[in-house]
Amino acid sequence: MGLHIALEGVGTPLTDACRHVLGMPHLCPSGLSENWLWKELGHRHWGLIAKAFGRAEAGFGPAGEPPVYAAFRSISLQGGDLGGVRENDALDVRSKVTYLSETRVVSQHAAACRDRLVADVEMTSVFVRRQAEGVNRSIARVRIEGRGHAMPAFGAMPLQPSGTEHVFSGAGAAPDERDLGTLVVEPCPYLDFNGAGLLYFSSFVAAVDRAEWHFLGKRSGLVTTRERRALFHANVELGDRLTVRMLASGDDARCCHRALLSTEDGKLLAELATRRTMAKKRC
Numbered sequence: 001m002g003l004h005i006a007l008e009g010v011g012t013p014l015t016d017a018c019r020h021v022l023g024m025p026h027l028c029p030s031g032l033s034e035n036w037l038w039k040e041l042g043h044r045h046w047g048l049i050a051k052a053f054g055r056a057e058a059g060f061g062p063a064g065e066p067p068v069y070a071a072f073r074s075i076s077l078q079g080g081d082l083g084g085v086r087e088n089d090a091l092d093v094r095s096k097v098t099y100l101s102e103t104r105v106v107s108q109h110a111a112a113c114r115d116r117l118v119a120d121v122e123m124t125s126v127f128v129r130r131q132a133e134g135v136n137r138s139i140a141r142v143r144i145e146g147r148g149h150a151m152p153a154f155g156a157m158p159l160q161p162s163g164t165e166h167v168f169s170g171a172g173a174a175p176d177e178r179d180l181g182t183l184v185v186e187p188c189p190y191l192d193f194n195g196a197g198l199l200y201f202s203s204f205v206a207a208v209d210r211a212e213w214h215f216l217g218k219r220s221g222l223v224t225t226r227e228r229r230a231l232f233h234a235n236v237e238l239g240d241r242l243t244v245r246m247l248a249s250g251d252d253a254r255c256c257h258r259a260l261l262s263t264e265d266g267k268l269l270a271e272l273a274t275r276r277t278m279a280k281k282r283c
Contacts, residue, residue, distance in 0.1 A: 014048050014051055014052055014096065014097045015094070015095065015096040015097075016044060016047065016048060016051075016094075016095045016096070017092070017093065017094045017095070018044075018092075018093050019090055019091065019092050019093075020040075020090070020091045020093070021088060021089075021090055021091075022085055022086070022087055022088065022089045022090075022091055023087060023088075024087075026091070027085075027086075027087060029222055029279075030082070030083050030222040030223065030224050030279035031082045031083035031084065031085055031086075031224055031279065032082040032083075032085045032091070032118060032119075034077075034082055034205070034209075034225050034228070035202055035205065035206055035209075037082075037111065037119060037121075038075070038201065038202040038205060039200075039202050040093070041093075041095070041109045041121055041123065042072070042123070042200070042201060042202065044093070044095045044107075044109065045070070045095070045105070045107045045109075045123050045125065046070060048095060048096075048097045048105075048107055049070055049097075049105055049125075052097065052100060066129045066130050066131075066133065067129060067196075068127050068128070068129045068142055068144070069127070069128055069129065069196050069198070070105060070125040070126070070127060070128075071125055071126055071127075071128045071139065071198070071232070071235075072123060072124070072125050072201040072232055073104065073124045073125060073126050073231070073232055074123075074124045074229070074230060074231050074232065075121070075122070075123045075124070075201065075228075075229070075230045076121065076122050076123075076227075076228070076229045076230075077119050077120070077121050077225060077227060077228040077229075078119075078120045078121075078227050079117050079119065079120040079226075080118070080119050080224065080225045080226045080227060080228070081116065081117065081118050081119070081224075082118060082119065082224045082225055083224035083277075083279045083280055084113065084116065084118060085113045085118060089113050089114070090113065090114075091111055091112070091113050091118065092111070092112050092113070093109060093110070093111045093112075094109070094110050094112075095107060095108070095109045096108055102143045102144050103126060103127060103141065103143050103144075104124060104125060104126045104127070105124070105125050106122065106123070106124045107122070107123050108120075108121065108122050108123075109121040109122075109123070126141050127141065127142050127143070127144055128140060128141050128142060129142055134197070135237070136197065136198055136199075136235045136236060136237050137234070137235070137236075137237060139198075139234070139235055176249050177247040177248060177249045177258065178247065178248050178249075179245070179246070179247055180215045180216070180246035180247065180248050180257070181215055181245075181246060182243050182244065182245045182246070183210065183211040183214050183215070183243070183244045183246075184241055184242070184243055184244075184264075185207045185210060185211070185241065185242045185243075185244055186241045186242075187199055187203060187207075187236070187240070187241075187242065189238050191203075192206070193238065197238070198235050199235055199236050201230070201232060204230065204232065204261055204269070204270045204272065205228070205230065205272065207242055207244050207261060208244060208246075208259040208261070208272050208274065210244070211244040211246050211259060212246065212257065212259075212274075215246055221278065221279070222278075222279040223255065223276035223277060223278055223279055224276065224277060224279050225274065225275075225276055226275045226276060226277050227273075227274070227275040228272065228273070228274050228275075229272065229273045229274075230270060230271070230272045230273075231270065231271045231272075232269070232270045233268050233269055233270060233271075234267060234268070234269050235269070236263060236269065240263060240264075241263075241264055242261050242262070242263070242264075242269065243261070243262050243263070243264060244259055244260075244261055245259065245260040245261075245262070246258075246259055247259070247260070255275060255276045255277060255278075256274070256275050256276075257273075257274055258271065258272065258273045258274070259271070259272045259273075259274070
């Protein structure tokens with residue numbers, strides 16, 4: 001069943017911009033915290049959606065029905081230079097919605113410091129809601145409809161899978177990949193789940209970073225992200241554990257790898273492909 005919502009003022013592309021003076025919450029030992037960046041851009045993505053609908057509430061939907069949320073389907077980061085920033089630097093972030101439809105939203109974000117690109121990010125979300133109250137595995141996609149108030153597209157959405165989806169080869173290892181091992185991660189509700197009670201998309205990235213550090217990091221030191229692509233398939237319940245399988249491609253496993261995140265019973269949750277470079281020594 002479609003959800004009918006009137007839209008306000010979406011005749012032109014929606015944009016937003018802000019500046020952050022970088023301090024300890026924004027940084028990690030190798031530069032800009034990628035985990036902080038994902039959370040910030042996720043919040044900005046949601047803010048643009050709320051702006052499009054003329055709403056500020058945490059979810060959409062009629063009173064008495066489960067709310068509708070924007071769940072990320074894919075994210076990508078390119079041109080990463082996260083190691084090029086320091087404390088007290090000013091990070092400028094410019095965001096815009098490039099596609100809005102009844103079923104999905106695409107946004108782009110450019111983060112720059114001293115006129116130098118730090119990260120070029122694209123994020124795609126779909127509208128979802130729980131079919132059973134409090135059960136994350138009952139999450140299903142919904143369509144937001146509104147004849148006469150249709151959400152316009154600010155560009156043509158390709159019918160074929162996105163570039164993010166093309167980089168993945170599924171749950172099996174590709175011919176040029178080698179298996180590094182599997183790490184079991186137990187998400188914490190106070191750290192890894194969002195206010196909607198869902199495992200937040202940035203927590204999938206964090207789980208991969210934990211696995212990378214476990215298998216490779218302690219031997220090879222700190223790195224920064226040049227590229228990161230993720231494709232999300234499902235969510236988990238509070239108390240569920242994740243298995244993170246690491247697959248390396250190329251000679252340097254630390255700098256180029258793919259991760260498959262699954263439930264303990266084998267259901268594929270997410271796929272992430274990462275390319276890193278060694279972090280420069282900080283003065």
